Amino acid sequence: DAKTTQPPSMDCAEGRAANLPCNHSTISGNEYVYWYRQIHSQGPQYIIHGLKNNETNEMASLIITEDRKSSTLILPHATLRDTAVYYCIVPRWDKIIFGKGTRLHILP
Amino acid sequence: NAGVTQTPKFQVLKTGQSMTLQCAQDMNHEYMSWYRQDPGMGLRLIHYSVGAGITDQGEVPNGYNVSRSTTEDFPLRLLSAAPSQTSVYFCASSYTVSDTQYFGPGTRLTVL
Numbered sequence: 001d002a003k004t005t006q007p008p009s010m011d012c013a014e015g016r017a018a019n020l021p022c023n024h025s026t027i028s029g030n031e032y033v034y035w036y037r038q039i040h041s042q043g044p045q046y047i048i049h050g051l052k053n054n055e056t057n058e059m060a061s062l063i064i065t066e067d068r069k070s071s072t073l074i075l076p077h078a079t080l081r082d083t084a085v086y087y088c089i090v091p092r093w094d095k096i097i098f099g100k101g102t103r104l105h106i107l108p
Numbered sequence: 109n110a111g112v113t114q115t116p117k118f119q120v121l122k123t124g125q126s127m128t129l130q131c132a133q134d135m136n137h138e139y140m141s142w143y144r145q146d147p148g149m150g151l152r153l154i155h156y157s158v159g160a161g162i163t164d165q166g167e168v169p170n171g172y173n174v175s176r177s178t179t180e181d182f183p184l185r186l187l188s189a190a191p192s193q194t195s196v197y198f199c200a201s202s203y204t205v206s207d208t209q210y211f212g213p214g215t216r217l218t219v220l
Contacts, residue, residue, distance in 0.1 A: 032206060043112075043198050043211030044151070087150070091206050094158065095166060096141065100150040 004088045009103040012082075018075040020102050022088030025069040032091065033064060035073045037084040038101070044087060047073065078106050109134050114199050114212035121189040121219045129184040129215050131199030137210070139202045140182040144168065144195040145214075151198065157182055158205065189219045 005023040012018040024033060032051050036044040048055055048062045050071070055062045061074040075082050087101040115130045131140065141156035143166075153166030155174040163174050171193060173185040182201075186193060199212040 034208070036209070041145075041196060041214070043200075043213055044209070045211070046208045049208070085150075094164070094205060095153060095156050096200075096205060096209065097153060097167065098143070098151040 003097075004090055004099055006086075006088055006099060006102045008100065009105065011105045011107055012075075012078045013107050014079060015077055018078040018082065018104060018106070020073040020075075020086050020088075020104065021070065022073070023070045024088070024090050027068050027090050029068075033062070033068075033071050034089040034091065035060070035062065036087045036089065037082075038087070039081075039084040044098075047086075078104075080106050080108065082106050111135065112199055112201050112210050112212035114197075114215050116215060117213065118216050119218070121186075121217065123190060123219060125189050127186050127189065129186070129197055129199075129217070131182045131184065131201075131212060132180050133201040133210070134180065135201065135203075135210065136179060137201035137203055138179065139205045139207070140176065141166070141200050141209075142172070142174065142182070142184045143198045143200065144193075145198065146195050154184065154197075156205075186217075191219045193217065194219045 034049040035047040038044040050062045064071045083106045085101040085103050112133045138159045142154040143151040152168050157163045157176040197215045200209045202209045
């Protein structure tokens, strides 16, 4: 099983880049890394995912280390609306287990 | 597409009552799942289904039943509600377990 480890909370100043780390040292070669976020008590929303290469979309960038044992989600210019819980997920072959995620506080 | 819909949005039950939380998706997704989220906690997997007619238990299945008679619907049944089942329940779906998950808005359940 690919289990992920994230810090429970982080702070980031508004306008700065938020870098959220995730450790997934037991990931298998064909398993993707997914990131979701949950704002307040809404359903989690997809942000980005990747396998080996770094990925970027309109919301964020995902940096995956060469050994694939860890990754970093980057929100380039954090705003107050980015305050949320961020989950790093590695889907198993049959189900998806969420950890507790990282609670990101954006400081004005 | 309506995406993933959940009904009801809010529900209050008395201990011992039973009810069904509805979840439907119109994206022809094979994989569907149910999570519960207690205050200040992460999501815990209750049950999941990889396709119609196939269901399996997640991390916290006790006290809940599911069935998957169609691709579109994945209802969650509380057999005899207990105060410990007070939580927010989220349904999710995707083409396969490895694809992007789409979550519903949640059902907020209180058991008195």
